[in-house]
Amino acid sequence: DQQVKQNSPSLSVQEGRISILNCDYTNSMFDYFLWYKKYPAEGPTFLISISSIKDKNEDGRFTVFLNKSAKHLSLHIVPSQPGDSAVYFCAASKRASGSRLTFGEGTQLTVNP
Amino acid sequence: SQTIHQWPATLVQPVGSPLSLECTVEGTSNPNLYWYRQAAGRGLQLLFYSVGIGQISSEVPQNLSASRPQDRQFILSSKKLLLSDSGFYLCAWSGGTSNQPQHFGDGTRLSIL
Numbered sequence: 145d146q147q148v149k150q151n152s153p154s155l156s157v158q159e160g161r162i163s164i165l166n167c168d169y170t171n172s173m174f175d176y177f178l179w180y181k182k183y184p185a186e187g188p189t190f191l192i193s194i195s196s197i198k199d200k201n202e203d204g205r206f207t208v209f210l211n212k213s214a215k216h217l218s219l220h221i222v223p224s225q226p227g228d229s230a231v232y233f234c235a236a237s238k239r240a241s242g243s244r245l246t247f248g249e250g251t252q253l254t255v256n257p
Numbered sequence: 258s259q260t261i262h263q264w265p266a267t268l269v270q271p272v273g274s275p276l277s278l279e280c281t282v283e284g285t286s287n288p289n290l291y292w293y294r295q296a297a298g299r300g301l302q303l304l305f306y307s308v309g310i311g312q313i314s315s316e317v318p319q320n321l322s323a324s325r326p327q328d329r330q331f332i333l334s335s336k337k338l339l340l341s342d343s344g345f346y347l348c349a350w351s352g353g354t355s356n357q358p359q360h361f362g363d364g365t366r367l368s369i370l
Contacts, residue, residue, distance in 0.1 A: 175356065176355075176356035178358055180361075185345075185363075185364070185366065186363050186364065187263075187347050187349070187361030187362050187363050187364050188301070188347070188361050189361070190358040190359070190360060193358055195356065233300065233301065237355070237356060239355045239356060241355075242289065242308070242354075242355050243289055243351040243352070243353075243354070243355055243356065243357045243359065244291075244303065244306060245303070245359055246303075247300045247301040248300055249299060249300035250300055
């Protein structure tokens, strides 16, 4: 049962444009959502998170949007840079599970110069 | 600041041999600790998590075991490795309360021959 889904395995954008990475979830008990960035042969790096009481959180070039009714979240990167090329994972947790996370399968973002 | 160390970075082992991967965290006390596996082209699968010394929860039945002999030390073990144990193993830590990000080590690439 894949409770967190990233339906696009890959995304390619031009440098300077917006990158939009999408994530859907099925468990309505999830109340905390995160995005991680992962380079090859390295561990994931935490990027940004959002609580279910908000619908938007912004940190520099990164903005996460949460649509609870659609059980959908997205990560916007503006402007995209070649160094943003990596695999992006979304993850979710619910208070009853402590800080255990459920991850999506990742989206490979390629930013072309 | 908190840091997480995981070693070795790469390991090649024959089928049937034992395994011991170690993870230590510095700069925090009583963290939650996690072991994940990432199979090629797949997402992160939670294997074990621990909320305290000697407290281990297993998420999936498998050939591996985990131990937490000290507050900031987490060990992943196997008595006899299988070919299917190949993958990228990641250790992570988080604070002890809900809805906090996890922070990952750099991982161990395990190849079983």
